[in-house]
Every structure is written in C-alpha cells, then in structure tokens.
Amino acid sequence: xxxxxxxxxxxLLAYWPAAAEAxxxxxxxxxxxxxxxxxxxxxxxxxxxxxxxxxxxQAHVSGTSDPALFQDxxxxxxxxxxxxxxxxxxxxxxxxxxxxxxxxxxxxxxxRVFDVKIQGNWAFRNLDIFANAGANGALIKEADVSVSxxxxxxxxxxxxxxxxVDAIExxxxxxxxxxxxxxxxxxxxxxxxxxxxxxxxxxLSFEGSQALVNGSAESALFANPSALGISAQFTVKLSLTDNxxxxxxxxxxxMNPAQVNLGGIQSSSLSVVVQKx
Numbered sequence: 001x002x003x004x005x006x007x008x009x010x011x012l013l014a015y016w017p018a019a020a021e022a023x024x025x026x027x028x029x030x031x032x033x034x035x036x037x038x039x040x041x042x043x044x045x046x047x048x049x050x051x052x053x054x055x056x057x058q059a060h061v062s063g064t065s066d067p068a069l070f071q072d073x074x075x076x077x078x079x080x081x082x083x084x085x086x087x088x089x090x091x092x093x094x095x096x097x098x099x100x101x102x103x104x105x106x107x108x109x110x111x112r113v114f115d116v117k118i119q120g121n122w123a124f125r126n127l128d129i130f131a132n133a134g135a136n137g138a139l140i141k142e143a144d145v146s147v148s149x150x151x152x153x154x155x156x157x158x159x160x161x162x163x164x165v166d167a168i169e170x171x172x173x174x175x176x177x178x179x180x181x182x183x184x185x186x187x188x189x190x191x192x193x194x195x196x197x198x199x200x201x202x203x204l205s206f207e208g209s210q211a212l213v214n215g216s217a218e219s220a221l222f223a224n225p226s227a228l229g230i231s232a233q234f235t236v237k238l239s240l241t242d243n244x245x246x247x248x249x250x251x252x253x254x255m256n257p258a259q260v261n262l263g264g265i266q267s268s269s270l271s272v273v274v275q276k277x
Contacts, residue, residue: 061137112128116141184272235253
C-alpha cells in the first residue's frame with residue numbers, strides 16, 4: 001500500500017500520449033522583462049498576449065526561490081478576456097501558471113476571482129489566489145493539454161475584480177514510466193468523468209484535472225521529488241467526479257519525500273470500482 005501511495009503521489013494525473021516533437025520549452029515573464037531564474041532557465045520578456053496591462057510590485061513573495069518572477073504580471077482590467085497564444089508543434093504539453101496576490105486591497109478571500117481556459121476549455125474555475133496561497137505567497141497551477149492546431153492558448157476571464165498572471169511556462173510532454181488508473185462501475189462499464197489532483201506543501205502548491213478516456217487516465221511518474229519542486233512534508237488529494245458532478249472517489253495522503261524512491265519503476269496500474277450515483 002505504501003508503494004502504491006508513492007506512485008500516486010508523484011504522478012501528475014493526466015493523459016500523456018506522444019511528446020511534442022522538436023518543441024523547446026516556452027517561458028514568459030508576464031508583464032516583465034527577460035529573466036534568468038535560479039535554475040538557469042531563461043524567461044522571455046512578456047509577449048504573445050492580447051489585452052491586459054502591466055502590473056508591478058516590490059512586495060517580497062514567499063514560497064519560491066525566484067520571487068522576482070512574481071513581481072511583474074499582466075492584469076486584465078477590461079471586460080474582454082486576456083489571451084495568450086503561443087505557436088507550438090502539435091502534441092502534448094504541460095502548462096504551469098504562476099500567481100501571487102501582492103495587492104494589499106485584494107488580500108482577502110473573494111477579492112480577486114477569475115477563470116482560466118486552456119485551448120478553449122475550462123482549466124480552473126473561480127480561481128482565488130489569496131484563498132490558495134495567502135498574501136504574497138507563490139502559487140502554481142498546472143494543467144496538461146493536447147494541441148492539434150499549431151497554437152496553444154491560455155485565456156483569463158474576470159469573475160470578481162481583475163484576473164492576473166505573473167508567468168507562464170509551457171513544457172513539452174515527455175514519455176517515461178507510466179501509471180495507468182482505471183475506473184469502472186460494478187457492472188464493468190467505464191466511468192465517464194474527471195480525475196483531479198491537488199498537491200500542497202509549505203513551499204509549493206499545484207493542482208490540475210483530466211477527463212477520463214474510456215474510464216482511464218495515464219500519468220508520467222517522477223522518481224525524484226525535487227522534479228516537482230517539493231522538498232518538505234506535503235499532502236495530496238485525488239478525486240474522481242462523474243459528468244453529473246458527483247464525487248465518486250477520493251484519496252487523501254500525507255507524505256515525506258525523503259521516503260520515496262521510484263527510480264526502478266517501469267510501469268504500474270491501479271483499478272478502482274466505484275458505485276454509480
């Protein structure tokens with residue numbers, strides 16, 4: 001059971017087919033100039049956007065080794081969406097969105113709430129940066145998407161106040177050890193729904209979701225916790241929701257990354273039978 005929990009913890013729960021061919025990572029410092037982070041990655045100056053205005057702060061952002069990346073942002077003060085569009089090769093991508101609530105007047109729950117769409121589909125509904133990370137805390141939201149039209153789009157829509165994004169990172173999907181998760185009803189029919197995950201630690205938080213394909217989802221395994229930026233005790237929540245919005249299955253875990261070693265894993269699978277609501 002402990003080994004199974006480790007596998008689940010270090011799976012970014014999404015369907016990962018072939019990686020995008022010959023596509024370099026895209027890193028954008030929204031609202032700011034070119035920036036080289038603490039790992040040596042170069043973030044381009046703000047580009048490929050439509051709408052919004054520059055937002056800047058001198059506030060110190062906690063929970064990250066690169067606070068400067070969160071001190072510039074692009075703010076959507078209009079009624080129309082803020083849209084980023086990136087030309088990419090067709091394939092599978094992992095998208096990281098970086099946020100921090102540094103405006104004192106918005107450092108309360110429900111002061112700034114917005115929706116995020118990726119490739120025209122809802123990725124995060126009613127996102128509240130302060131509710132997730134507190135005042136001046138770094139927050140990363142993750143999603144996995146497929147591109148078939150040569151363009152990867154990220155859209156920010158205001159709900160309460162003005163949407164804000166500090167940085168966008170787009171990484172090509174990679175092949176590797178795979179964890180297969182299969183969900184069926186007692187009569188053997190596959191579940192139609194969405195599998196979601198949320199990982200929370202003192203230094204980093206992220207979450208995402210993926211629609212099941214014939215009752216299944218596949219995920220890439222990470223043998224090294226530092227690959228996810230996790231070096232402290234953390235908690236993981238997995239949840240399965242059917243298309244009617246019913247929660248069919250949940251798993252909550254608390255883990256210490258020092259106890260995890262997945263270096264020898266080639267593949268694994270988990271089958272779950274759930275009651276139909």
